[in-house]
Amino acid sequence: MARPRDPDKIPYTSDLRDALGWPGCALCRVVEQAANAYVVSMLWEMVNDPRNQEPLQAARGYCHRHGWMLVRGGAALGITILMKSVLDTLLETVDRHAAGGSGSPLRQLRQALNLPGKGAAPKLVAELLPQAECPVCIGMRPVEQGYVATLAAGLTGPDSLEEAFRQSEGLCLSHFIRTLEQVKSGAPLNTLVALQRQIWQNLNDEMAEFIRKNDYRFTHEPIGKEGDAWRRGLSITSGPPPKEPGQDQPGLTSGLK
Numbered sequence: 001m002a003r004p005r006d007p008d009k010i011p012y013t014s015d016l017r018d019a020l021g022w023p024g025c026a027l028c029r030v031v032e033q034a035a036n037a038y039v040v041s042m043l044w045e046m047v048n049d050p051r052n053q054e055p056l057q058a059a060r061g062y063c064h065r066h067g068w069m070l071v072r073g074g075a076a077l078g079i080t081i082l083m084k085s086v087l088d089t090l091l092e093t094v095d096r097h098a099a100g101g102s103g104s105p106l107r108q109l110r111q112a113l114n115l116p117g118k119g120a121a122p123k124l125v126a127e128l129l130p131q132a133e134c135p136v137c138i139g140m141r142p143v144e145q146g147y148v149a150t151l152a153a154g155l156t157g158p159d160s161l162e163e164a165f166r167q168s169e170g171l172c173l174s175h176f177i178r179t180l181e182q183v184k185s186g187a188p189l190n191t192l193v194a195l196q197r198q199i200w201q202n203l204n205d206e207m208a209e210f211i212r213k214n215d216y217r218f219t220h221e222p223i224g225k226e227g228d229a230w231r232r233g234l235s236i237t238s239g240p241p242p243k244e245p246g247q248d249q250p251g252l253t254s255g256l257k
């Protein structure tokens with residue numbers, strides 16, 4: 001297959017070409033890899049940095065996906081420092097609402113929450129809610145946009161990603177829509193829709209075949225590549241599977257220290 005003449009001049013092209021050769025949505029994969037690199041540098045270099053802690057405190061912690069991405073060998077101290085900074089913020093928030101009452105902090109808080117009418121609970125809820133987005137999600141937005149733009153620009157022409165896309169498992173629905181918005185019209189639009197539609201059609205056919213082979217009349221027929229159509233179906237609609245703690249580095253979860 002033809003390679004870009006100078007991949008350095010087309011940011012992200014070689015990453016995308018590699019990712020299209022792996023299971024799942026290539027854009028999910030490259031963004032996940034970038035998030036992983038971000039998390040590693042943050043964990044080992046920035047856990048005590050206020051520029052890192054303050055946005056995390058405002059976000060009330062990482063989103064579900066990126067929070068559990070922190071789990072890896074040697075990360076216990078870094079995660080503890082980061083999560084403690086979030087808990088400091090949550091405690092300060094609750095205690096601020098309890099201030100002005102009498103008795104123990106818990107009693108003060110109960111008093112504050114039991115105020116009639118415009119009670120303190122809605123205010124407390126408003127302040128406990130995230131005041132900012134997950135910092136990793138924010139950091140990944142320009143990276144994701146760069147990859148989407150590269151894919152949109154690389155669908156046609158010499159050294160294009162068209163054949164790699166054709167051989168791939170296709171984009172998840174969210175990234176297909178993002179790329180559609182980027183290409184807008186012309187040959188790249190036609191190519192993108194044709195490629196993704198064919199991948200959907202092939203997957204749909206394999207799903208029908210899997211369902212047919214589960215009929216008692218045909219259960220003697222061996223299951224082929226349609227056996228994991230369910231996985232590709234989930235991936236192409238909902239995005240990549242959640243990672244179990246330490247999944248990237250098997251065996252390291254128990255040695256988290």
Ligand SMILES: [Zn+2]
Nearest residue numbers: 025028172175
């Ligand atoms: Zn995706």
Ligand SMILES: [Zn+2]
Nearest residue numbers: 063066134137
């Ligand atoms: Zn996030």
